[in-house]
Amino acid sequence: xxxxxxxxxxxxxxxxxxxxxxxxxxxxxILASLADGAKHxxxxxxxxxxxxxxxxxxxxxxxxxxxLQAQELIEPVESHDRRRPYQLTAVGxxxxxxxxxxxxxxxxxxxxxxxxxxxxx
Amino acid sequence: xxxxxxxxxxxxRLLRWYPKAWRSRYxxxxxxxxxxxxxxxxxxxxxxxDVVRGGIVARLAAAGLCGRTLEAxxxxxxxxxxxxxxxxxxxxxxxxxxxxxxxxWQWSEPDAAATTVAMVVMSAAILAFLVLALAxxxxxxxxxxxxxxxxxxxxxxxxxxxxAACAVIMFVGSRHFGNGWPGTGGHPWARQGLVPGGxxxxxxxxxxxxxxxxxxxxALASFPAxxxxxxxxxxxxxxxxxxxGAALVRRTExxxxxxxxxxxxxxxxxxxxxxxxxxxxxxxxxxxPGPRNLFHPGAIDTAGAVVMTIAFVAARQAAxxxxxxxxxxx
Numbered sequence: 001x002x003x004x005x006x007x008x009x010x011x012x013x014x015x016x017x018x019x020x021x022x023x024x025x026x027x028x029x030i031l032a033s034l035a036d037g038a039k040h041x042x043x044x045x046x047x048x049x050x051x052x053x054x055x056x057x058x059x060x061x062x063x064x065x066x067x068l069q070a071q072e073l074i075e076p077v078e079s080h081d082r083r084r085p086y087q088l089t090a091v092g093x094x095x096x097x098x099x100x101x102x103x104x105x106x107x108x109x110x111x112x113x114x115x116x117x118x119x120x121x
Numbered sequence: 122x123x124x125x126x127x128x129x130x131x132x133x134r135l136l137r138w139y140p141k142a143w144r145s146r147y148x149x150x151x152x153x154x155x156x157x158x159x160x161x162x163x164x165x166x167x168x169x170x171d172v173v174r175g176g177i178v179a180r181l182a183a184a185g186l187c188g189r190t191l192e193a194x195x196x197x198x199x200x201x202x203x204x205x206x207x208x209x210x211x212x213x214x215x216x217x218x219x220x221x222x223x224x225x226w227q228w229s230e231p232d233a234a235a236t237t238v239a240m241v242v243m244s245a246a247i248l249a250f251l252v253l254a255l256a257x258x259x260x261x262x263x264x265x266x267x268x269x270x271x272x273x274x275x276x277x278x279x280x281x282x283x284x285a286a287c288a289v290i291m292f293v294g295s296r297h298f299g300n301g302w303p304g305t306g307g308h309p310w311a312r313q314g315l316v317p318g319g320x321x322x323x324x325x326x327x328x329x330x331x332x333x334x335x336x337x338x339x340a341l342a343s344f345p346a347x348x349x350x351x352x353x354x355x356x357x358x359x360x361x362x363x364x365x366g367a368a369l370v371r372r373t374e375x376x377x378x379x380x381x382x383x384x385x386x387x388x389x390x391x392x393x394x395x396x397x398x399x400x401x402x403x404x405x406x407x408x409x410p411g412p413r414n415l416f417h418p419g420a421i422d423t424a425g426a427v428v429m430t431i432a433f434v435a436a437r438q439a440a441x442x443x444x445x446x447x448x449x450x451x
Contacts, residue, residue, distance in 0.1 A: 040150065040153075041150055041153065042154050042157040042158070045158070058155055058158055058168060058171065058172055059172045059175025060175065062175065063175055063178060063179075063188075066189075067189070070189050082149045082152070
């Protein structure tokens, strides 16, 4: 079990997905994919496609990877292959946890309101 | 089925949309992803469009106009350099437009209030550009000069020589061709305009290449050969001047205080650009041709206004990114 405790990155950046704007979606998918281990670009694309039915196009994937790396939420893994894998950092794991918890709160609220007002469960 | 060689060739072509620094960092792994993607889906327009868009965004980021530069510490300087380049483009086109009007005023005052107000506003903005450019150049030249004096010439000497040489050529050429023009200084109403005739002629000669004559080769053919040569050479000299200056800014270690000062000047330059654009639009929309058609706004002026608007928007964005860069580096 990895320990997740740091609040800020080494360069003092805020470890959340708040500043990702339109990349928040791809960033969440990438972080979720890396949560179970390091992956390179193509493996990320296939994994994300398998669990979300979303295929991230190469340009979008690398824009998000570059931003996540700049925010120190992910880091490259040493590789002798041309395909460089990336892994989640402790700060990245914390950011993903916070982001998904917030999403779950919104999902729970929406489902409760749908159930009470529309009778949909 | 796409062969591996064909996939590699197409990946390599797509990769060219990205800037060199990005390619040296992510190029190999990105190419591998593209090859795998092309092998799986040989034809995909959305993929091509996405890569092209990603490449353009990466280039804008490398120019400090959006996102982040690959080196966080260089963000402010890169954005400042882009701001300077945008300001130079704006001033180039603005001076071309303004000098035509000031030369017109040497002959006769405008008869439309909009043109008169526009001219005063644009002249004030040009003066502001001049003051701001001098104020911005002094700390950069001081920092670069002291680095050169300490013998740390690596990467600075070339841009310094290029900037100085282009500045001299620009000054001498503009003086020469400004003096040769019969429209200023050689008639009874000389120095009756809004600005001295010599200044108007110098500005006119320095921006001689911004001309609608390029679209009329037959008229252009009647120009003296030396003037045609200057029309072709002066934009290259201007590019050398701006490029050399930009390289100096990028390669000179500027302190946080100097960067802060330069960003303030950049914001002031953006305000001057907005003022100039206001004047320019007032003249184009409401000015009219004036006496003897001296103040007639032509297609080249409308095109110039469009270019200046784009340069202004880009400069505003660069100023914002430069400020963000200094915040990030603290």
